[in-house]
Amino acid sequence: MDRQIRRVAVLGSGVMGSAIAAHFANAGIPSLVLDIVPAGAGDTPAARNAVAAGAVAAMKKTRPSPLFHIDRLALIETGNFEDDLPRIKDADWVIEVVKEDLGIKKIVLENAAPHMGPDAILSSNTSGLSLTAMAAMLPADLRPRFLGTHFFNPPRYMKLFELIPTDDTDPAITDFVAGFASSRLGKGIVLAKDTPNFIANRVGVHAMMATVQVMDEMGLSIEEIDALTGPAIGRPRTATFKLADLVGLDTFLHVADNLYPLIPDDEARDVFKAPDYLRQMVDKGLLGRKSGGGFYRM
8 A cells, every 4th residue: 555644643742742743743744642631621622631732832942942943833733532532543653652651551552542544553652661562452453553663852853763563563564664764754763672671771771770880889970970971982961860861760760660570581680770869759750851850950
């Protein structure tokens, strides 16, 4: 078939969801962004869509901007999971981008499945959870059109794009998504297996956690570590702890916690044990940029 992506739906409007929609808008592709209905929202669409609408509006002030130009926001519509899931039938590609929690992702995917168009692609933006486990919740006829598509934050600027098919994914779907992401979204494609944390987070979180251990052992400060692990060694200015703040400390911790029990025989397993102070920061809501402060105050 002559497959094209004319419209997408993004399920989840958090830091990644809204930024993914923005990057599609940069490519001239309209999107529908859905999220939860706030508690006690009432009946008006504005109140019920407030989570998604607020996240999209916040991109006007985000720096660096996820948008080529502010007028691209006009390509992004918003809604909510309770009222607007039937609208995803018009999307050629539906991308799930909710919290990195397998249970929550399964619920969202299962609820979305009945509303999918007959030829539409469904993907999860998970950074390391099992795609096979998610696919098991889907109807048999949808599984060949389901795969993992891991955008990196921020999507406009990060070229890397992990593509993770399951055993049920149609190879033609994998090839199409790879070609589209490369030609229309400007991505560099890395094909990964459905193993814990895939490639980038398996390597990257190990490096970050190992750096945390070295800092603790040597009594170095956060600022000293970032000075040593940024441009001085050919890495971005986000270095280690600024990167953790950008990604979100809750996400960073979740990735490490997700991997630890799944690699009992890995010689570097203990590196993924998070320090107590990181857990305490997450418990206190110090999540990085999205909460106004983490290792650094925004």
